[in-house]
């Protein structure tokens with residue numbers, strides 16, 4: 001018995017329908033949920049197995065029912081099943097769109113020309129082509145009016161809009177990705193919230209050696225223009241992250257502080273410059289001139 005001919009269509013349709021629904025309901029940002037979450041993959045695998053199981057059960061039931069039929073019933077059932085109802089609709093639309101005459105009716109449209117036995121049929125233009133042609137005319141008129149009469153926007157404007165939108169996205173991204181700073185991307189933070197977070201970190205971890213006002217003790221004075229290991233946000237971030245010269249007492253803080261926290265405390269440290277601490281330690285190192293050469297390096301003198 002030819003069983004459930006359409007299983008190969010039903011399974012993928014059901015599968016992709018559920019996949020589509022899932023993607024619609026799960027918010028996974030720009031990525032597909034099925035790529036993002038292993039759970040989603042497991043779920044879809046389960047769904048696939050379930051659909052296959054349902055198909056198998058249905059086939060089995062049909063088979064059992066079929067066996068219970070009388071011989072005559074079986075014949076009638078098969079006859080009904082074999083009517084290819086599934087494709088009737090598709091076939092009809094297809095031939096409508098094609099608009100061609102069936103072979104038997106070709107006599108009506110044959111032309112008089114006869115080139116050594118080669119005859120010509122006067123077929124109508126196929127409707128699918130004609131409709132597309134009309135659609136392109138409508139599109140063309142709308143396009144011309146919009147862009148050449150009303151000058152809606154041009155390529156340059158489109159480009160600028162997209163760049164502006166992308167710029168906004170970058171800003172958004174930077175806000176959420178603040179924590180991903182490293183020594184190459186770190187920038188001086190100036191938000192009050194960042195600076196007060198930096199102050200809190202400084203007061204918990206650093207005052208023992210640098211004093212609360214940055215005047216210095218075991219560690220150098222952070223309020224003067226002199227830096228042993230280089231000034232500027234990048235050098236200071238680097239010093240905090242990697243530590244000072246061996247044996248001096250300034251450890252690498254990257255084990256204990258997150259990148260964002262190091263950027264915050266580094267920015268806070270830089271607010272000391274020019275203030276007058278209670279007990280300033282004498283300047284050490286060179287006067288830092290920011291000449292944009294970037295990192296001085298932890299081994300600097």
Ligand code: HEC
Nearest residue numbers: 205206209218219220227228229230239244245248249250
């Ligand atoms: C155990 C004492 C100690 C603690 C705690 C400490 N530092 Fe230091 N720090 C030092 C010493 C000593 C140096 C000098 C290192 C050198 O000479 O190589 C230094 C150097 C620095 C420098 C470079 C100064 C320059 O002139 O180049 C910065 C910036 C700094 N510390 C920031 C911090 C921050 C921020 C913290 C807290 C997260 C911290 N330190 C905690 C002892 C300490």
